Amino acid sequence: MTLLELKNIWKTYTLGSAQVHALRGVSLSVNKGEFLAIQGPSGSGKSTMMSLIGCLDLPTKGTILLNDIDIASMPESQLAQIRGKKIGFVFQKFNLITTLSAVENIALPMIFQRISHNEQLKRTIALLHQVGLGDRIHHKPTELSGGQQQRVAIARALATNPDIILADEPTGNLDSTTGRQIIELLVTLHNNSSKTIILVTHDDELAHYAQRIVYLLDGKIHKEWRRR
């Protein structure tokens, strides 16, 4: 069953008089429960594509269907709702709120969804255990290692039980062992909860944890293959 469909997506940035075509007619369809990796050289448009799928930005041209709803021209208020309910982000730089503790960071998306405090607490504790951080709940991000911060970020991405996890180079700031552990955590998640996961990575080895790999080049899908 198709969860996400990109139809001839263009994204053009205008910098002064110069135009940068970050994406040039990308079409892609992702099934529910699929684990997809996106690869490609720097500047090929991977992050751009992720931010369009994640409703952080709108394409210059084209259609993006999420659950058969076109999100390519939605107003910001509805995009915020989709981001909050259906999408979980994991960033290369962890992007935790530094003034909040681990639990508070994980609870934040639930606050924006008006989820009750009891429910927030229950889910937060469960998520912390799920990512293997049961003993670090009141630590601030600065008091956690990179790997631990990324685990908190993953727990936060799962907080509102979204359909898709978007992870843009989640291992980019981690050493290879920690990076592998993080990817294995995502794989476990995928196996246990059948979440759709889209992973951007430069690392061929890590990309092979995915079921399908899409290779971008100059804002186009250059090639695409399935793991056997």
Add this chain to the structure above:
Amino acid sequence: MIHDYFFLAFAHLRHHPTRAWLTMIGIFIGIAAVVALISLGQGLQDAINSQFSTFGVDKIIVTGKSAGFGPPGQASAGKVTKADIQLLRKSPGIMRTAGRLLKPVSVDFANEVRTTYAVSLPEDDKEFELIKEVNTLRAAEGRMLKKGDKRKAMVGYDLAYKLVFSHNIKLGSKLLLNEHEYGVIGVMDRFGDPARDKAIYLMENDMRNLFDMKNEYSVVVAQLASGENPRAVAEVIKRAMGKDRHQKVGKEDFEIQTSEEILRQLTTILQIVSAVLTGIAAISLLVGGVGIMNTMYTAVLERTREIGIMKAIGARNEDILAIFLVESGMLGMTGGGLGILLGTALSKATEFVAAQMWGPNLLQASIPWYLVLGALLFSFITGTLSGVLPARKAAHMKPSEALQYE
């Protein structure tokens, strides 16, 4: 939900405590000044009202026309005389009258000389009664002056005890007034009015001898018969006195005021003064608001990335707006709350000093609940309004751009 906003705002304020405190100073000082000024102004108003409630609204006061704001009887061109009292007594609507003299005098006590006011007490029993009533005259020590007293004086409480002279004036002390010796037979109870508490009181005949005055009065007080309209009676008397003096309407050399009018004049002056002072203090609130705005702009810029993160995890524009507004509102309200405490302390301290100097009756700072609530609300609103522009800027950031901000 709203308490989550408060929590988030607080988490940030806690993160930059010094900045938060510094930001609050403007609002803090502004609210402190406003609270102190309003509570003291209200206290003064209460004092005036209570003085007038003993004086009564059924009185009219006749004085020679004075040039300006000087004390009655001093700069007066016209004079009020015994003849005028006779005229008043015969006028319809008047129940009782009494005349008083009020003159600056130099007092020599144990070879120290100070200038103060001498005030007369009437020889006539009925007149004495009226003066006693409207001024609530009581002897704190010794006895009250009475008809027939010669070369006897009473002194105001402050004149006796508040080190106007190096030594306290006691019963039996001798005072030289314009070279005439007077024996002190009593000390007036405290009025809580610096002028009257520093005055010296003599019987009318003594005073007339002392200043060589035959018929004139500094001020004449008349009490109306019950149910009379003060203004109407005052008008009738004004016409009668004017005719008696052959003076045209509008050209009189005397003035008739009802006690209500005097109260209203004093109240108006007080209100103008406190409005001006409070207005000046309010400028500091404006400065405080600008300080909050500046801090919030800085905060929005610094937290651009964080705004991007919050939007990415589902914050709507309204959520971001609310978080920043609550934060600036909290800055305003905390500053305001502390300002209320300081303002209260300031006005209580002023009250204390005033009580030391003039007795406990003159000034009691009045801090009603609505002043506290109003100040708190006002500082919250000032804070929130100052945050509107920065918060809107934060709310309308594009999530993708905010996330890329370094």
